[in-house]
Amino acid sequence: MQCSQHRTALLAAGFMWLASLVPQALAQSGxxxxxxxxxxxxxxxxxxxxxxxxxxxxxxxxxxxxxxxxxxxxxxxxxxxxxxxxxxxxxxxxxxxxxxxxxxxxxxxxxxxxxxxxxxxxxxxxxxVPNLIVVHPSFPAKSLKAFIAIAKGRPGDILYGSAGYATNPHLTIELLCSMAQIRMTHVAYQGGAPSITAVLAGEVVLTASSSMSLLIPHLQAGRLRALGVTSATRSPALPDLPTIAEAGLPGFEAIQxxxxxxxxxxxxxxxxxxxxxxxxxxxxxxxxxxxxxxxxxxxxxxxxxxxxxxxxxxxxxxxxxxxxxxxxxx
CATH class of the missing domain: 3.40.190.150 (Bordetella uptake gene, domain 1)
Known part of the structure; x- marks a missing residue:
């Protein structure tokens, strides 16, 4: 008798548990x-x-x-x-x-x-969205390879800006430094726009930014020079600009x-x-x-x-x- 009652109780509990799942299943299906x-x-x-x-x-x-x-x-x-x-x-x-x-x-x-x-x-x-690596036009390098050659002769001397400490642009340029075996000095700004302004003003030589809408007018006006795009393929917005991989660092890719x-x-x-x-x-x-x-x-x-x-x-x-x-x- 006790076993029968126990089985009945277990079955009842099981049915109640299954019943509790029905609304959840219905909610998920809807x-x-x-x-x-x-x-x-x-x-x-x-x-x-x-x-x-x-x-x-x-x-x-x-x-x-x-x-x-x-x-x-x-x-x-x-x-x-x-x-x-x-x-x-x-x-x-x-x-x-x-x-x-x-x-x-x-x-x-x-x-x-x-x-x-x-x-x-x-x-x-x-x-x-890729980053663009851009430099001030007064910097003598007109290509990534030329930039790397100059930077190797001036370890730690070249200043670069980023959108902030440990941001994607900061890490992107550090990846470039590592792969190119060069050393530059980082200056952190409070956002991407201030880092672009810093390059325009000559406070720093280089920055990385994904803000194409901000960068392209400056590139077209000659106020900035692009060394490359950081994606594995060229950007449709700048089809004539090589990737960093094409420009001298095979295998380089850094996107946001x-x-x-x-x-x-x-x-x-x-x-x-x-x-x-x-x-x-x-x-x-x-x-x-x-x-x-x-x-x-x-x-x-x-x-x-x-x-x-x-x-x-x-x-x-x-x-x-x-x-x-x-x-x-x-």
Missing amino acids: YPNRVIRIVAPTAPGGGSSISARLIAEEMSRRAGRQVAVVDNRPGAGTRLGTEIVAKARPDGYTLLISPSTLATNPTGFKSMPYDALRDFEPITQTLF WAGLLAPANTPREIIDKLHKEVVAILSMPEMKAKLAKIGNDVKTSASPEAFAEFIKAETIKWAKVAKTAGIVPK
């Missing part, structure tokens, strides 16, 4: 049934934020109702907004549109409130990128649905054209796993560059 918040840990206007808004607008257009909004939460070198998503419920209604600081921040900050490789479910990369992620443990069904939807949206010619206008190239991942591997590779790559350059977290 996803999204409320508004998705895409957190952008940057100020409005940057490539990652703009791509998020384009994605949110198209998702809403397709659904015939508003299904996604962008919430800009800049601060602490993108750590503020990124932490919000890392600690959000893994239900698919809080997402992160992260720039490449996800992979570079660990090189510059001791205090990291999240683990980029553990606390997120990658969905897809959304875009990439953005991608969409969810909190860790978000159901796989939701991750797959978002991947399929976002890749389809970014494949639209009009989306590529809109992002190209601000110097960004669409780049999507074949799968969430492929994006996860890319983030891991970028994190390892920049950690090695930082170690070689003596960049330590502050």
Whole structure:
């Protein structure tokens, strides 16, 4: 009798557990049934934020109702907004549109409130944008090879600026120094625009920046000279400018990128649905054209796993560059 009652109790508990899963399954199959918040840990206007808004607008257009909004939460070198998503419920209604600081921040900050490789479910990369390496026109080098030759004869003498300590432009130039076996002195500025201004004013000789819209007018006017683009292929915006790899450092590549992620443990069904939807949206010619206008190239991942591997590779790559350059977290 006792065994029978025990079995009955276990069966009842099992049915109750299964019943509790039904609403969750229904909610997931009807996803999204409320508004998705895409957190952008940057100020409005940057490539990652703009791509998020384009994605949110198209998702809403397709659904015939508003299904996604962008919430800009800049601060602490993108750590503020990124932490919000890392600690959000893994239900698919809080997402992160992260720039490449996800992979570079660990090189510059001791205090990291999240683990980029553990606390997120990658969905897809959304875009990439190369840096341009530019110098003041008074500097005698007119090519990368000539610049390297001069720098080798003046170790530590040449000043270069960046958007800030341990930022992508800082690490990009340190990668160049490592591969070219030269040594320059770093000057950190509070953002990319001030570093460009510093080169224009002659405060520093060189900088790296992804702000094509700011740089191209200065290149055309002769106020700056470009030594190369840091992507593996030439930029459509400057098709006659060689890559750094073509100009003298084979294998060189350093890009800035953005991608969409969810909190860790978000159901796989939701991750797959978002991947399929976002890749389809970014494949639209009009989306590529809109992002190209601000110097960004669409780049999507074949799968969430492929994006996860890319983030891991970028994190390892920049950690090695930082170690070689003596960049330590502050």
